[in-house]
Every structure is written in structure tokens, then in C-alpha cells.
Amino acid sequence: MASNKKETALEKRGENGARLFSPSAARNRDTIRDVFLRYLPDAGGVLEVGSGTGEHGVHIAAAAPGLRWLAGDPDGAARASVAGHIAASGLDNIDGPHGIDVSEKNWDEALAGSFEAIVSINMIHIAPFTAAKGLFAGAGRLLRTGGLLLLYGPFMRGGAHTAPSNEAFDASLKARDPRWGVRDLEHDLAPLAQENAFQRHAVVEMPANNFTVVYVKR
Numbered sequence: 115m116a117s118n119k120k121e122t123a124l125e126k127r128g129e130n131g132a133r134l135f136s137p138s139a140a141r142n143r144d145t146i147r148d149v150f151l152r153y154l155p156d157a158g159g160v161l162e163v164g165s166g167t168g169e170h171g172v173h174i175a176a177a178a179p180g181l182r183w184l185a186g187d188p189d190g191a192a193r194a195s196v197a198g199h200i201a202a203s204g205l206d207n208i209d210g211p212h213g214i215d216v217s218e219k220n221w222d223e224a225l226a227g228s229f230e231a232i233v234s235i236n237m238i239h240i241a242p243f244t245a246a247k248g249l250f251a252g253a254g255r256l257l258r259t260g261g262l263l264l265l266y267g268p269f270m271r272g273g274a275h276t277a278p279s280n281e282a283f284d285a286s287l288k289a290r291d292p293r294w295g296v297r298d299l300e301h302d303l304a305p306l307a308q309e310n311a312f313q314r315h316a317v318v319e320m321p322a323n324n325f326t327v328v329y330v331k332r
């Protein structure tokens with residue numbers, strides 16, 4: 115996205131002013147919204163990290179007027195897009211953009227207010243593993259007991275890919291950056307959950323070999 119940084123979008127996005135449009139978000143945003151809303155509370159603060167274009171946040175916030183959604187991304191072009199989508203939505207329950215990079219130490223300290231849930235869609239496989247580590251650690255500090263961490267994306271299960279297409283995707287990610295890659299729910303993320311007092315609550319199979327994974331803070 116930003117010209118001076120590694121390209122983080124893996125697809126050709128549409129543009130309208132600062133607003134970016136992701137073809138994959140157009141395809142999967144209804145499914146993600148519907149599954150996320152099964153687990154998110156009716157009311158309270160939700161922090162989204164790695165919002166990208168901002169489309170998912172606006173789409174979910176539009177369907178959940180009781181939530182206060184805070185969207186953002188460390189990438190400048192993404193933040194401009196998030197701001198554009200928020201403005202165009204006319205919604206008053208979504209705010210941002212923040213610039214949180216979850217691989218930074220104590221990224222949660224700058225946040226004001228309380229959050230019932232933290233959401234990250236398609237982020238931890240397109241970032242070094244330090245991002246996953248930082249996400250769990252910060253979420254562990256930020257959320258109270260019963261708070262939720264929701265992840266969406268492709269994941270390995272117990273050391274194996276769940277589909278040949280995911281294995282090929284993993285190889286293509288690692289070719290772009292050897293620090294990227296599809297994470298394993300049991301081998302990579304279970305230890306992070308354990309270290310930061312999260313219990314895995316649900317793993318929901320999603321279209322195209324993706325998963326929604328729900329963790330609850332103990």
C-alpha cells in the first residue's frame with residue numbers, strides 16, 4: 115500500500131479517493147460479519163487491528179449499532195482508506211483510524227477506554243510472527259476476564275495445512291517474506307493463548323479454507 119514499505123495487500127484493490135476496495139473483502143465480508151456477530155457482545159468497545167481498507171469494520175459496525183468500533187492500521191494509505199470509509203458510512207459507532215502496530219512493545223498503552231473484544235482479520239499470516247506474539251500479549255493486557263479475541267484467516271491445524279491451496283498460499287507468502295506464513299492453531303497460537311491467559315472457545319470453518327477463531331480471556 116504505502117510506496118515506501120513492503121506491499122501488504124496481496125490483491126489488486128480498487129480506489130475511490132483515499133478509499134481502497136478489496137475484492138476479497140467484497141466476497142467474504144457478509145460471512146465474516148455474520149460469524150463475528152454470533153460471538154461479539156451486543157454492546158461495548160471493539161478494537162480492530164490491521165483493518166486494511168476499513169471495509170470489514172464499517173460493514174460489521176453498520177449491523178451492530180450497540181458496538182463502538184475502533185479501526186486502524188500501521189500503514190498510512192490504509193489509515194486514509196479507513197478514514198474515508200468511516201466518513202462515507204455516516205456511522206457514529208465507528209471511530210479511527212488508530213495507527214497501532216501490534217509488534218511494538220506495549221502498543222495497548224496509548225488506548226483510552228475499555229474494550230470487550232479485539233478483532234484481527236487476515237493479519238497474522240501477512241506479518242512476522244512477532245505480530246501474533248504482540249497481538250496476544252497486548253490483548254491479554256487490555257481485555258478483562260471474559261473479553262474476546264477474534265481472528266480470521268487461513269490456519270494450519272496440528273502441523274498440517276487444511277487444503278492444497280493453503281499450502282501453496284503459505285509458500286507464496288514465504289517467498290515474499292520468509293517471516294510471513296500461515297500460522298498453526300495448535301503449534302503456533304495455542305502456546306501464545308496459554309501464555310496470555312486465553313482459552314480457545316471456537317474454531318469456525320469459513321469458505322475458501324479459512325477459519326474464524328475465538329479466544330476468551332480467562
Ligand SMILES: C[S@@+](CC[C@H](N)C(=O)[O-])C[C@H]1O[C@@H](n2cnc3c(N)ncnc32)[C@H](O)[C@@H]1O
Pocket residue numbers: 122123124136139163164165166167168170187188189192214215216217218234235236237240241245
Ligand atoms: C492483508 S491486509 C488485511 C486487511 C483487512 N483486515 C482485510 O482483511 O481486508 C493485512 C493488514 O495488516 C496490517 N498489519 C501488518 N502488520 C501489522 C502489525 N504488526 N500490527 C497491526 N497491523 C499490521 C497491514 O498493514 C495490512 O493492512
